[in-house]
Amino acid sequence: MKNKTIACLFFLLFSSINNILLAQDSTLRWSQQKAWNWYNSQPWYCGFNYIPAYAINYTAMWDKTSFDPVAIGKELTLAQADGMNVLRAVLQYAVYADDPAYFLKTLDTFMGICAKHKIKFVPALFDDCVFGINSDPKIGKQPEPLKGWYAWAWSPSPGHSMVVDSTTYPKLEHYVTAVISRFKNDDRILLWDLYNEPTNGGLGTTTLPLLKRVIAAARKVHPSQPLTVDVWNNNKRLNDIALAASDIITFHNYGNKNDLVKMINDLKQYNRPLICTEWMNRPNRSVIADNLPIFYNEKVGCMLWGLVNGKTQTDLPWGHRPGDPPPAVWQHDLYKPDFTPYRQPEIDSIRLYTLEKVK
Template sequence: MKLLKTTAWALLAGMLWTGCAKKEESGEEKKEETAASGTGREIWTKEEANKWYEGQKWPVGADFLPSTAINQLEMFQAESFDTATIDKELGWAENIGMNTMRVYLHDLLFQQDSAGFVKRLDTFLKISEKHHIKPVLVLFDSCWDPFPELGKQRDPKPGVHNSGWVQSPGLKALKDSTQHPRLERYVKGTVGAFAKDGRILAWDIWNEPDNPNTSSYGKVELPDKVDYVLPLMTKAFAWARTQNPEQPLTAGIWAGDWTSYNTLKPIEKVMVDQSDIITFHNYESADKFEKCIKQLQQYGRPIICTEYMSRGNGSFFGGSLPVAKKYNVGAINWGLVSGKSQTIYPWDSWKKTYTKEPELWFHDIFRKDGTPYRKAETDLIKNLTASK
């Protein structure tokens, strides 16, 4: 079902904020009671999640930022919202068979101009739909710069991977619980405006919530960051559920021992327990990628890898993507077009100086002119998606 625009603005202006019911797999009576109480929907049962997944195309795509943007703010702020580049680059993705993109939003965009932000997000979804792409939208992110600021974003630092990417919420907001009502408005307003919108594949509540950013901003990070993130992430899941989204909610586990539920870290247990579908990150070899999938199958829910493919770390399309197809696991690699994010450079560019384009790109698929970095890779993606 497509979003009725007047409904979106009405939701944004006047929706009532309510709590979220805890999941109980007790049948239709409980669901009706939940809906009547106004507390939002429950966590999907395994059966509901798998039925949803059966109705989707095999999700294959990339973590997307247009080449003209350095971060989430530059992508969506009114002054730099580059629809021409977004349209062009999503067209390249469509041509190789991709049908989803993982796209990061930011709380400051909603705070700055909630109606304008929702309108621009709707425009992005129109462009995505034109190219038969259903994005996964990320609400919060714990990676890279903990001090985001609105306005003109800084220029990239030459040769440095993701030199301008920013966290959401930033450190100051994260450690200030009085900001929770503002963040609640962001989650409810954004999810609520698009809760019934079939153009969206899923909502990713929080990217790598316990990432300490050791190699980049570790010295200025909150030393007990996870103690602030965990309760806020739990609230964010609940806030999103109050809007009764027809799309699944998730948060991807990314580092740890996933052998069993008991070996998960406390924050990972919350991520798994609160997710309608299971998502994860893996930047390692194909055998380790497959091992992760087998470990996550224990939860009996659809699985999507929302970050993979780092050539310099031994993660390649030729290794991981056929494995993902074998197990019917969605696959979203980091990076589509080489641009201001500079993710063709490796993670160690924060410590090591690079003065020219690396011979082996770390991430990304296309050059700015649409030429594939490696045609064999785009041919593989096209062939695997065409035959699914």
């Protein structure tokens, strides 16, 4: 009887330890081997950062007052014709907080449109960027463009007031787990980009506590898709957090081809798959003719900015203000509002790599 009791206690102890280890494993990032197995099973991804031409910010893209699946479908038809197979877009916490059921249903509708056009979706759950006068989003009808001001009504998510207020973090963590849990096994999602350019918009290190909480909340869901936080600047403290959290490494590079090659080579040291989630800045020589062949030859996925020029006025350079001289060349975007290409040779180059070379 004594031996049986000891054996039973040993079994219970072993089971308990094993369950703890399994729980811990579910919160760890993917191994290098798992990341490469996933990446090598995928096609080469070439796509774009997407905000519809009708939307002056991401609040307008998702809001009840303006979400327009018909307009989105027409624009994604252009991308599909060019062979682009992935897009990235920022979600808006404020729209979720107003009506979670509506938001999740709208995400599902949007992903249905993407799938119809054979385009994978990369959602970014948060974004610190500010280009105008507002640092907090407001739902409902959005402002109209201020001519000559790059993305003047851009709305970060969740907004700077919540980022610096730790009492809001439980709400934001619930949003993370609710959204990822709803789509954790959905193959329409390529990967989860947890936070676009954390610390941007003047927030500095005040974003880091929230970023860590977001990463932990996402890990607890254990989605089938990889998680990532983009490397976008030279902030070592931030990049240490981002790199340690990322199953695959994603990054932003708006530099010329030499800058791009250097960054790719620097990131290769981590021995994980690479995807560039933001690029193309024509005045800065981040151009399709030079950089797209590098992405293709290195087998690094890429998403340029952006598709159809619209209310965000991202044809203008960063920092452009009303009264400044008009730029000689567009900074971003492939198509004019009438759906004609800004530069046909760029479209021809994209199609060469997405429709011809991949055969």
